[in-house]
Amino acid sequence: MNSPVFQATTRVITPLLLSFSLFMLLRGHDQPGGGFIGGLLAVTAFALYALAFDARSARRLLGVSPRLLTAVGLSLAAVSGVPALWWGEPFMRGLWLPLALPSELKLGTVLLFDVGVYLTVLGSVLLTLLTLSEE
């Protein structure tokens, strides 16, 4: 689509959408949100960019291959369950760092898991969208 207005708007909205998706990811443990929703939001950011410009530009903006992102995300989600085994806890039992951050954010394996979900959803759905639109 070659609409200067749409393109200009997209340039502004995309970073906002991406920040918002990160916000949704991080606040998910206490407020509505989470990795899945955050990932979908991030996809809409890139999808919007692909609409305004083209799929190739969206790929350039992403910087890495969506397949790699999927693989990294899934591995991260799976690996986040492993540390619990070290302490003799069952696989996937959540562990938290005893750190008090100056916000509601808490660091732990559960957050790692959610980040993994975020990356997987982003990579996989974007892979679908870009593959189909480039066909």
Add this chain to the structure above:
Amino acid sequence: MLWMILIPLVAAPAAPWLVRRLGRHVGPLLALVPIGVGLALAIHLPMEPGTWRLEVLPWVPELGIHLAFRLDGLSITFGLLISGIGALVLTYAGGYMGDDPRLGRLCGLLLMFLAAMLGVVFSDDLFVLFVFWELTSIASWLLIGFKHEQAEARDSARMALLVTGAGGLALLAGLVLLTAAAAGSGIPLDRATRISALAGVGLSGHPLFTPSLVLIVVGAFSKSAQMPLHFWLPRAMTAPTPVSAYLHSATMVKAGVYLLARLNPVLGDSGLWHVLLTLTGAATMLVAAVMAAGQSDLKRILAYTTVSVLGTLTMLIGVGTDLAIKAAVVYLVAHACYKAALFMIAGSIEHATGTRDVRRLGGLGRAMPVTAASGLLAALSMAGAPPLFGFIGKELLLKAKLDLEYLGVVLALTAGLANVFLIAMALVVAVRPFLASRTVAAPDAHEAPPAMLAGPLVLAAAGLFVGLVPGVFDAALGSAMASAIGGRTIIMKLKLWHGLDPAALTALLISAVTLALGFAVFLRFRAGLSRLAGRFARLGRHGPARAYERLYGGLMDLAAAVTRATQNGSLRRYTRLVLLALVATCVYPLSRAVPLESVGPVEWGWHEAAVAILALVGAVTAVLSRSRLSAIAMVGITGILIAVLFALFSAPDLAITQIMVEALTVILLVLIFHRLPAFSHLRTTAARLGDAATAAAAGAVMSLMVLVAVAAPLPATVSAQMARLSVPQAKGRNVVNVILVDFRALDTLGETTVVAVAGLGVYALVKLSRRARGEGGKP
């Protein structure tokens, strides 16, 4: 003992890397791994009969399964064979593969197999043994299909995997039943899975004993290629020759025999055991020996003689007398040595001449003197000629038969007849190519490189050495191994010359007659070959291999038919099938579920009703619309309105997700809009009515499901408890998220995997279809 299994397992993945760095001379370096294992085992020599060393680590203590390993005469003998022949084969592989870049993979797989096989023979726990047993099947599958670019290798590998894998399932079922029988007889669970604890207990009275015995025997027979499950082994000869020498003659195919020997003290007090083993073994021994004579490929001849020997060993274990067990011990060790040597020699001949067809080979003795000498020694051991170890084995075998009250003479004559063919084949394989004064297939034949000489030479020399001083073997290991198989103390005193008692003389007489007959058959080999081969080709058309082909082909046809019926490429049919399947599977359970009267009154306000009605209007409009764009828009509206309903019923996470999905669906459709085919209408009213019926049924089932879910007396405590535990246990106030990422994180991991696979699936479908059309896909 665990480290003996772990070190080769760790070395396996390093092998390809080492080969890349150091080239093909890495064989002897990798051989240090099995040599180390062998030395560690040799420390325990000489083994006192009837003693063993145990090492136990807990693994699944709840089920009584422990990593229990046992060293006794039986496992040490096998361990020494596995590590010793393994070292020679790894050395040999370097010479055989030359500069083939796949040498690394071959060595890695061989080491992996070595670890698995050591695991089989060390395990004292039935289920740990089973795990290693399956690992050997997998290693064998990978190694048979090593040249995977050849369809024949793939077919043979699959056949071996399916036959031994099916046998493995039977074995697992048998082991479970055996454990149940043991537990039912009052043995504590902790000991019911342990072979050493079950030996000599006498479980044959338990009703589960007989089925478990049959299943275990079937598993062992499939692995050790007993009739009628033997057909995969000759086919497995598509593997590289080092693999055939190692897995398919010396070690893996003996795993079945090992299992029978190991469980003889547990299962041997039943008459069925003796009958099954003796008869199957004897039949296999004779038929395979005769079939060997119908082959012309060196490796296939050797494969059939291997099947025959495995039959002999099975039969000897089945007979189970002291003499028979002694014969089995000697025969097993002798066979492992000479057969591995013969396979390596066959590989060297192929390496030198480029053919394995015995009809085209001859006169190689001058060009390959060392190989020829090792071949002669190994063949003499196989033929059972004095003074080699094979001779002692054969004498014991014949004496064991003649010693029996029933059928002794029959079995002895059967063994003698089988032996005639084995002798002839030994001469055909390892003497004829070297001595016969015929034209050579390849005039530039050359002696094998040193790496390929070591194996045959060492193994053939071992056969001669132990034959000359058999006392070394029986004192160090033989008696301990025989005692382990028999479950009682059996002392072996091996001698080359048994003196002049009548049994020994009869055995010697039969031996001499078989040698003469075998030589006669050898001389008539060429004339008889084509006739025999023709006869067996005809027989093969009705054999068990044929049954396998039919079964496998039928399965493939069925799969193709199902695929054609369901996956015809029409999205409409896919949707209809999915919906109808949903209806079909849910109707019955729903009809038996909670009566609907118990659905309480639902609180609803006017705004909820309005949203619901609007959503309905959207859905109906979508169905009726005549353009794709309006249909998409209407479906989108319905979705958004449902998201609003979620929000109204205070499920913000669900609402956000729903809105995101709707938005992305619309974006996707816009992206691919101009590529979709024209919006089509069903031509016939009947088709439209059919779709309407499907949709109505699916909608009704979904509604019913929701109503039943609401009506079900779900313990209110579940959601209350999740909400209560959310903050203290998972430090999160959003219960939905806590359930997703903490309480039920494993489910989420599964769903995330589905998301990932779906994306990759779309990618693969699009890129593959593009490649099929001949366009280059972007990586």
